[in-house]
Amino acid sequence: MTDTSALQIAIIGGGPAGLMAAEVLSQAGLSVDLYDAMPSVGRKFLLAGVGGMNITHSEAAEAFLSRYGERRDAIAPLLADFDAGALREWIHGLGIETFVGSSGRVFPRDMKAAPLLRAWLKRLREAGVALHTRHRWLGWNDNGDLRLATPNGERRVRADAVLLALGGGSWARLGSDGAWVPLLEERGVVIAPLQPSNCGFEVAGWSPLFRDKFAGAPLKHVAIRLDDEEPRQGEFVITATGVEGSLIYALSARTRQRIAETGSAILYLDLLPRHSPEKIAAALARPRGSRSMAKHLHSQLGIDGVKAGLLRELTPAETFADNTRLAAAIKALPLRLEHPRPLDEAISSAGGVPFEALDSNLMLRALPGVFCAGEMLDWEAPTGGYLLTACFASGRAAGLGMLDWLRERR
Ligand SMILES: Cc1cc2nc3c(=O)[nH]c(=O)nc-3n(C[C@H](O)[C@H](O)[C@H](O)COP(=O)(O)OP(=O)(O)OC[C@H]3O[C@@H](n4cnc5c(N)ncnc54)[C@H](O)[C@@H]3O)c2cc1C
Secondary structure (H helix, E strand, O other), X not given: OOOOOOOEEEEEOOOHHHHHHHHHHHHOOOEEEEEOOOOOOOHHHHHHOOOOOOOEEOOOHHHHHHOOHHHHHHHHHHHHHOOXXXXXXXXXXXXXXXXXXXXXXXXXXXXXOHHHHHHHHHHHHHOOOEEEOOOEEEEEOOOOOEEEEEOOEEEEEOOOEEEEOOOOOOOHHHOOOOOHHHHHHOXXXXXXXXXXXXXXXXXXXXXXXXXXXXXXXXXXXXXXXXXXXXOEEEEEEEOOOEEEOHHHHHOHHHHHHHHHHHOOEEEEEEOOOOOOHHHHHHHHHOOOOOOOHHHHHHHHHOOOHHHHHHHHHHOOHHHHHOHHHHHHHHHOEEEEEOEEXXXXXXXXXXXXXXXXHEOOOOEEOOOOOEEEOHHHEOOOOOOOOHHHHHHHHHHHHHHHHHHHHHHHHO
């Protein structure tokens, strides 16, 4: 094997992708310096642990891969080397147990990210990885050196190979602010615009009454679909401007694309997924005497609170006089979405460095010696652990790709 130990490797970005690349490269005996703009690394990773860190998913490989949609074929080789099972083994190797939740999602035993990150950083430091926080990458100077803004002024760093793992563009206050986009564009890399993924959406405007009463209210045990797709069951939340939550995020890629194509997207909401329209119409047809329609809907079908409010909000008054039409509305309430919420609020970003701009080592064709990994690559996936899994796997693949490239050159 050729000697690569004298080489200087710079990794920029200390999220899961950059840290995984640092692990692979330091294990191979390379001298690794990792730079991050923030005062500490892994801030988004830690945030992901706040509501319960869903690190990967236990479903079968083909179903897992299908979550990457149009980018399935680009992600497949990354996961072939480091899939959900390998990721779990790796976590266990850090002394952190994992478990599979009822939905098939995989979590660390204590649901948290902090113990995992602590153990990992300790191992990386012991392996010789030098972490440089408060080092913001500004691009390259004319000599090809990296420009890094530090509290003590600008530093110039010469590296034999560079790995960028700068994240997407959401939650900028945690470090991934997308400021890298023009830096690569200036060097001839065509970047797909960063867009919100796993995000909330805005409606044309709730009535003030509905908004004031129901903003923040969760709709549970409902189903939604876009067009004639198979409906998905779950829950989401009414916001002051529209909707958000896991069920909405699951459809966010297609919804965002539809809005871009046609100006809006209509999601059809089923308020009673376990009831057929006939059963609903029969229940509505029962005598209601002097009771109001609201009381009738509540007593016959359990529709009340935010579900009743949304039915009123989205259904013309005359529909309430026709049981068949009302039953149809309860099964397919059209919810028109007009805009995604801003990128900064999203769980993740779509867009970024297209796979077409990279070779099989995840090296930029336009910039030999510069590799990319993680959410800054142009792929998206729903929540469910698919985001982190692809970040870890691409960090590993880019690290190994860099090793191959360095060995071939020497
Ligand atoms: C609220 C929330 C919850 C989430 N929950 C989950 C979950 O449960 N499961 C899941 O799979 N995914 C989850 N995610 C997504 C997941 O956290 C991200 O996909 C993942 O962290 C991306 O990893 P990364 O290494 O590519 O980038 P990041 O983690 O974003 O790291 C990028 C790093 O690069 C640094 N950086 C950026 N620009 C520069 C620069 N110019 N110079 C120097 N450093 C720079 C940043 O400071 C940052 O540390 C969640 C995200 C959010 C926002």
